[in-house]
Amino acid sequence: MGRRDFFGVLGAAAGAAAFTPAAASDGDAPRTKKGAVVRAAFVYPPSATFAGDPDGWWSWPGNEFDAEGRQRRYTAALREIERTYGMEIAVEDRPIATKEDAERLAREIAAAPPDGVLLVMFYNQSLGLADLILRAADEAKVPALFYIGLGVKHGPVGSYRRPGLVFMQSLDNFESLEEGLRLIHARAALRQSLLLSITEAETPREGVEPFLGIRVRVIPFARYAELFHAIAVDAAVRRVVDRFVAGAKDVRGVTREALDNAARAHEALTRLLREEHADGLTMNCLRRGMLKPCISFAALNGSLVPAACENDLPAAYTQILGQTLTGRPGFQHNPCYETERNHYYASHCTCAPQLHGPEGPPRPYLLRRFAHTNEGSCAIQVFWNPGEPVTMVRYYPGEEPALDVYAGRVVASHPMPPAAGCTTNVEIELTDRTDAGMVAGHHNLLFCGDFARRFRRFAQLHRMRLADTGFQGVWPA
CATH class of the missing domain: 3.40.50.9100 (Dehydroquinase, class II)
Structure with a gap:
């Protein structure tokens, strides 16, 4: 099974949501969403x-x-x-x-x-x-x-x-x-979306992001861990592993145990999404050993099921918004700056190969060890296509919700080493700014395609503040 088949079929902040208690077994009945x-x-x-x-x-x-x-x-x-x-x-x-x-x-x-x-x-x-x-x-x-x-x-x-x-x-x-x-x-x-927030909380609770209206349900990490450990490494799990490997250009330094656990993590998260009838999730995922969900998050986002790292709710809101507006997954990342070329460098441990959406051609990827710990859990390196346009977005909730939008072009995804950071990286040139150092925010979302005007129009239509720093371009500004 190729990259498209596998990733197509597998299914930090409070974010201004006010939370109230919810019973652990109170998963919603299946919801029928109404169109606008x-x-x-x-x-x-x-x-x-x-x-x-x-x-x-x-x-x-x-x-x-x-x-x-x-x-x-x-x-x-x-x-x-x-x-x-x-x-x-x-x-x-x-x-x-x-x-x-x-x-x-x-x-x-x-x-x-x-x-x-x-x-x-x-x-x-x-x-x-x-x-x-x-x-x-x-x-x-x-x-x-x-x-x-x-x-x-x-x-x-x-x-x-x-x-x-x-x-x-x-x-x-x-x-x-x-x-x-x-x-x-x-x-x-968005007003009808349910996002799971998997944290150290002892009991479930719920809140609503006031502006976008996304409902957030907090789920104790212990529940995810229990699901993970209950999943046996059987033939079904091994088939998932085989799909991971078959789509990759190479597997570098990843053991069979790590691949098995990546499949168990994915099965646990998809079960949790089904049980809660949820649309997406985010998780306190760092320092989780073999329970880290890097590969599952890549698979979920590639199927347009929003998944965000490190329980960063604004990043999760941005992922949901971006997938809804573009039909493509966003790459949540840490920011870095190539000062000598005036470029921006984005890097993180998970990225969907389906940068053009589930029906589009997937990008090549490697399976390799998570870059920051010693247990050897599995992460992914996706190679972006040089020359393609990209759009970078970050949603800021609060009393005056804001959207920060940037347009750019892919320069390269570098081999690692010599490049460093997290497993996936992409260097971009900004096309609507004179200085890459103007980019603000952490865990911005990078979407493959020229969608900057679409995001800015969304902000204009829904009376959001545009937080563009140094933007140079045509209306809406």
Whole structure:
């Protein structure tokens, strides 16, 4: 079985969550998550308004635009997006053509706030109607997407570059519409997510991260250890080991015992996730001997099951957010700086080879000893592809939640030795900063791909502060 097969099928801070006691056996019943609910409307007067008047003034977009035909095309695209994400996009049957139409929709948004609002405008002089609806969404703190076809409106757009709103003006750009709706979908999905925090706590307890709404359930480490030790090294465990090894370019200094224990750790964690009906986990994982979960975390993240090291809850929140927005696993890492080349160096003991997502081509990897202790537990070295774009992100919870976002490009994953640190490393060049030393934060998440604008738009849409240090680029900034 190859790298794709194995990693595709295996399934530090309090993070501002307030915790309350929970019974140890109170695993949830299986949960059915609900998709985001979005109110969508097209804003324009019917074409007959002008076609039947010899002196009718079409203004922009002109008399060959066919607003009704475009509404049908856009609605079909929205239905496809609805199916892709499991959302409910409630599209108004008739266009918003009058002040009465706009006031009616504004009242409905205020009375029953949806997860988001989408307005698509097809007539230059309908801007006042759109503004009325957008004000209602703003007052209700409902995220709004405002799309105008290219050549529909002329004039400045600066007033639409504001928190709570993503403005798009483009030519039949269904990809941008999908991306905007994905930003709304992501927030709704996060509010329904359950994260396990495996710590030294003696009893379980629960809390909720206030802004993203992720539920956190604290699980005593003793429960994980009990599951681990109860797993016999039988034929099933050995098959998991064989899959570990078959996908690797090489196995360096790792004993059969260490491989067996890596498989036992993975089986224990997947059982725990199943029993708790959880979406992801984080753990106080350092100095755990053969119970360390480095390989399991690589496998889980490669299957888009978020797993974060060292019980770093903000890193776990960032991993969940990033996987939801990109469909790819993030590489949680320690920061380092190559000062003579003005590069950033990221390194840690676990990384998913599926840097392009579960369906994408996996990257080569080695199995090797954990770099910082003597017991010989198994870790992983993944080799990133030079030249590929990357996006680095860190979520900061608190009274004023913030998102820090960086864009870059892979320079190299170095052999070890001569390079040092943890087992996986990647050196990157920043492409939206002049100085790599500007990078802030610990345990940032590195995603393979050019997603910086998507993360910044998420922050803008959901009224988060952008903590970008030294950012140089286009809106949103």
